[in-house]
Structure formats: structure tokens, C-alpha cells
Amino acid sequence: xxxxxxxxxxxxxxxxxxxxxQPTILLTVFQTTxxxxxxxxxxxxxxxxxxxxxxxxxxxAALSRRLSREARPVLLGISLPSLYAHRTIALLKKLKRxxxxxxxxxxxxxxxxxxxxxxxxxxxxxxxxGEFALLELAEAMQTGASIExxxxxxxxxxxxEIRRNPVRPxxxxxxxxxxxxxxxxxxxxxxxxxEMPVIASRGCMFACPYCQQSYYNNELYKxxxxxxxxxxxxxxxxxxxxxxxxxxxxxxxxxxxIFISSAQWTKEFCGEYQRRVGLPFAxxxxxxxxxxxxxxxxxxxGCRWVSMGIETADEKxxxxxxxxxxxxxxxxxxARRIKSAGIKLRASNIIGxxxxxxxxxxxxxxxxxxxxxxxxxxxPLLVFPGTDLARANGNGNNTQGSYRMFDxxxxxxxxxxxxxxxxxxxxxxxxxVAVCLPLTFLxxxxxxxxxxxxxxxxxxxxxxxxxxxxxxRFMRRFTETRGFR
Numbered sequence: 001x002x003x004x005x006x007x008x009x010x011x012x013x014x015x016x017x018x019x020x021x022q023p024t025i026l027l028t029v030f031q032t033t034x035x036x037x038x039x040x041x042x043x044x045x046x047x048x049x050x051x052x053x054x055x056x057x058x059x060x061a062a063l064s065r066r067l068s069r070e071a072r073p074v075l076l077g078i079s080l081p082s083l084y085a086h087r088t089i090a091l092l093k094k095l096k097r098x099x100x101x102x103x104x105x106x107x108x109x110x111x112x113x114x115x116x117x118x119x120x121x122x123x124x125x126x127x128x129x130g131e132f133a134l135l136e137l138a139e140a141m142q143t144g145a146s147i148e149x150x151x152x153x154x155x156x157x158x159x160x161e162i163r164r165n166p167v168r169p170x171x172x173x174x175x176x177x178x179x180x181x182x183x184x185x186x187x188x189x190x191x192x193x194x195e196m197p198v199i200a201s202r203g204c205m206f207a208c209p210y211c212q213q214s215y216y217n218n219e220l221y222k223x224x225x226x227x228x229x230x231x232x233x234x235x236x237x238x239x240x241x242x243x244x245x246x247x248x249x250x251x252x253x254x255x256x257x258i259f260i261s262s263a264q265w266t267k268e269f270c271g272e273y274q275r276r277v278g279l280p281f282a283x284x285x286x287x288x289x290x291x292x293x294x295x296x297x298x299x300x301x302g303c304r305w306v307s308m309g310i311e312t313a314d315e316k317x318x319x320x321x322x323x324x325x326x327x328x329x330x331x332x333x334x335a336r337r338i339k340s341a342g343i344k345l346r347a348s349n350i351i352g353x354x355x356x357x358x359x360x361x362x363x364x365x366x367x368x369x370x371x372x373x374x375x376x377x378x379x380p381l382l383v384f385p386g387t388d389l390a391r392a393n394g395n396g397n398n399t400q401g402s403y404r405m406f407d408x409x410x411x412x413x414x415x416x417x418x419x420x421x422x423x424x425x426x427x428x429x430x431x432x433v434a435v436c437l438p439l440t441f442l443x444x445x446x447x448x449x450x451x452x453x454x455x456x457x458x459x460x461x462x463x464x465x466x467x468x469x470x471x472x473r474f475m476r477r478f479t480e481t482r483g484f485r
Contacts, residue, residue, distance in 0.1 A: 030088070041180050082109040108384070111128055201256045203217075261286075282305045282307070285338075321353065351414050412440050413435040413436075416440070452467065
């Protein structure tokens with residue numbers, strides 16, 4: 001028996017079945033402080049077929065008000081990282097008690113742990129890329145067609161049974177997709193038309209055991225010929241030129257996992273970008289791919305800063321636990337090349353690897369200082385479901401989300417104090433005492449101030465007026481969502 005969504009089809013006076021009302025599609029994220037390009041791509045494909053799509057924060061009060069106003073069926077699509085899995089499931093349960101809608105979970109967490117569909121409030125799970133799976137689901141809601149064979153989807157029937165469909169191949173020709181929709185973000189308080197995030201590729205050539213990208217490479221798309229799929233240089237530039245004609249674009253952020261994974265593509269792109277766009281930009285790099293030729297191309301094209309993973313100073317931990325097989329000298333040399341080209345360096349690091357000891361963390365602070373990092377950020381080691389690290393810890397399919405490998409007061413305090421320790425080496429003796437004090441909230445405020453200063457004034461060098469405008473928009477959002485519980 002074919003499964004259909006629980007929306008009845010109306011009958012016309014001549015006895016022929018009408019199409020159901022076109023569903024309203026709400027795409028949601030826990031944070032609306034930035035444009036999420038995955039959601040933007042979903043929206044662009046749906047809008048190209050004539051569907052109404054909007055974005056909303058995944059907050060109870062705002063969503064409840066919106067669902068109460070909708071007369072048409074609602075398809076609620078949620079982009080879900082593992083970090084927010086527990087809170088999202090709890091929120092869905094609460095919403096389902098008051099409203100009728102079809103919930104679809106997609107993104108890294110449901111892809112790696114599709115068993116989350118067994119949770120109350122979850123109707124559909126989308127694994128892998130969702131553009132065409134979500135489109136087919138919306139069309140089924142409108143036509144009353146069966147949804148039992150839509151690739152990428154796991155579906156919960158009214159009887160509680162789970163239909164598990166296979167995953168379709170990833171989209172090889174990214175140029176065939178419409179440009180990411182950005183109009184729907186204009187109503188969010190943090191939208192800034194002068195800043196444009198862009199993604200030029202999908203996938204990653206590496207499979208670090210702590211990163212959920214490893215699940216895509218080793219499990220979901222295992223055997224696929226191309227780990228990294230790239231848009232053509234011209235396609236990426238045409239998107240930016242179109243955006244620039246509509247908005248007063250000032251700077252661009254490339255959010256690819258590793259922007260320079262293809263040296264040939266990078267050099268071709270930089271030459272054309274300098275000629276056709278010529279605005280400051282930022283991107284992600286990896287130490288073993290940083291060559292004099294590549295950083296020279298980036299600098300000439302207008303690269304203002306790059307983000308590079310240092311992660312940890314301990315070479316054995318870096319290789320065995322994190323799967324990053326590079327020696328410390330290569331990291332230092334990559335940093336030297338970046339800085340010599342006049343490009344600012346943001347470094348990401350992982351702390352809490354050795355628990356309360358923090359010995360490795362302080363060594364990592366010193367390595368960041370040797371690399372002359374301009375903006376150092378650190379995060380506790382998180383265990384994400386579906387990763388090799390999670391399986392090694394006997395918790396590969398945790399539906400409730402990610403968790404910290406080691407969680408203690410010292411680790412929670414080292415997180416916000418890490419960048420300050422890199423910035424001011426003379427404070428290290430004082431900070432070694434500070435990590436033991438129950439002042440995490442205060443340290444969190446210091447971290448916020450440090451981030452605002454470094455990103456806005458050191459990396460991008462924007463004006464104080466721009467920062468003030470962002471603060472005003474933040475307060476407006478806080479006021480609008482203060483009813484969330």
C-alpha cells in the first residue's frame with residue numbers, strides 16, 4: 001500500500017480531484033546570525049519550481065506564532081547539526097502538541113544518525129543532499145502522490161513504521177543548481193548585504209576522524225569518484241556579479257571546507273576574481289596545501305585573511321586521535337608563508353584533549369604564538385555521531401547529539417581564555433590560575449569582546465559604526481524573541 005501524506009485532496013464539482021493547496025515551506029536553523037548556504041540552496045531549488053519558502057529561527061515562540069497563522073499545510077525543514085540535536089527534538093515535541101505540520105530533519109546529524117526519526121515529533125529524515133528530495137516531498141504534499149520511494153528520505157508512517165529509502169548519488173554538476181537564495185534572509189536582523197558568504201565546492205578531500213565529513217566520505221558516499229565537487233570559476237563569479245548588481249557588496253567569505261584543495265582551480269579563480277570582482281575576501285586553508293604559489297595568488301586577488309586549523313601542538317595526538325598527519329614544522333612554515341604574503345591568519349584549535357591536565361593546551365597556546373596568529377579560536381573536543389572518534393568511544397549512533405570528550409571547569413574556562421593567552425603571553429601565569437576559578441560566565445563575556453575586536457577590526461578592519469549597527473540589530477532580535485522558553 002502506497003504511503004501518502006495526511007492531507008486530504010479536495011474534489012471538484014465535476015468529480016475530478018483537485019490538487020491540494022501548495023504547502024508553505026519553512027526552513028529553520030537554531031541561529032539566524034548568518035546566512036546558511038545549505039538552506040539557501042534548498043530554497044532556490046524550491047522557489048525555481050514556484051514554491052513559497054521562508055526562513056525562521058528554531059525558537060518556540062516565533063515558530064508557534066507563525067504556525068498559528070498558516071492556513072495551508074506546512075512543511076517544516078530543519079537543518080540540524082549534532083550540537084543542537086537534543087534541544088531541537090525537545091522543541092519539536094512541544095510544537096507538535098499544539099500545531100499540525102510535517103517535520104523534516106536534514107543536515108549532518110540526521111544524515112549520520114537517521115534513527116533520530118524514532119523520536120517523538122520527527123516525521124521525516126533527509127540524509128545527504130536535500131535539494132531534490134525536499135522538492136519531491138513538497139510535490140507529493142501538493143498532488144497526494146506516494147512518498148514511499150523518495151530517495152534520501154526515511155519516513156515515519158501513521159502506524160509508526162519506518163520506511164528507509166536509499167541515498168541518491170551526490171550532485172556532481174553543481175553549476176546546474178540555481179544560485180543560492182539570499183532574499184529570504186533580508187528579514188533576519190543579522191542580514192548585512194555588504195557581506196557575502198559563498199561556497200564554491202562541496203565535500204572535503206580529507207576524512208578527519210573527529211569531523212562528520214568523514215561519515216560522508218567513508219560511509220554515505222563511499223565509492224563515489226569525487227570527494228570534492230567544484231563549481232566552475234565562471235559560475236561562482238557570475239553569482240557574485242549578480243549579487244553585486246543588487247547590493248553594495250564590500251567583502252566576501254568563502255566557506256568551503258578547504259578553498260585551496262585544487263591548486264589549478266585556485267590559481268585560475270584568483271586571476272579571474274581579481275579582474276571581475278576585486279573585493280577583499282577570506283577563505284579556509286590547510287597547512288600541507290599552503291605553498292608560496294598559492295598564497296601569492298590569494299594575496300594578489302585580494303585575500304584579507306585565511307582560517308587554518310592548527311588544532312593541537314602534540315604531534316602524536318594530532319596524528320593518532322585527529323588524523324592530521326603533519327609535523328609541527330609544516331604548520332609553522334605554512335603560517336610563515338601566509339604572513340609573509342601580507343594575509344592575516346585566524347587559527348582554529350581543539351582543547352580538552354588531555355582532560356583536566358591542560359598540558360597539551362598550553363603547548364598549543366605557545367604554538368599559536370610561534371605562528372604569529374592574528375586571531376586564535378579554540379573549541380573543546382566534541383564527539384560527533386557517525387565519526388570514527390564516536391565509534392572508538394562506543395557511541396557512534398547517539399541520537400541525542402554531540403558531547404564533549406572531557407568536560408570540566410578547567411576545560412570550560414580554557415575555551416574562552418585561550419585566545420587571550422595567545423594574545424598576551426605575559427598573562428600566562430595569571431591565566432593558569434584563572435582557569436581554576438568558577439568565573440566561566442565572565443570569561444565568556446571576555447571571549448565575546450575578543451571575537452568582536454579581532455574579526456571586525458583586525459581581520460576585516462570595519463568601522464565602529466558598522467559594529468554599532470550590528471549591535472542594534474542584535475538587540476532588536478533579542479526583543480523579538482524574548483518569549484522563547
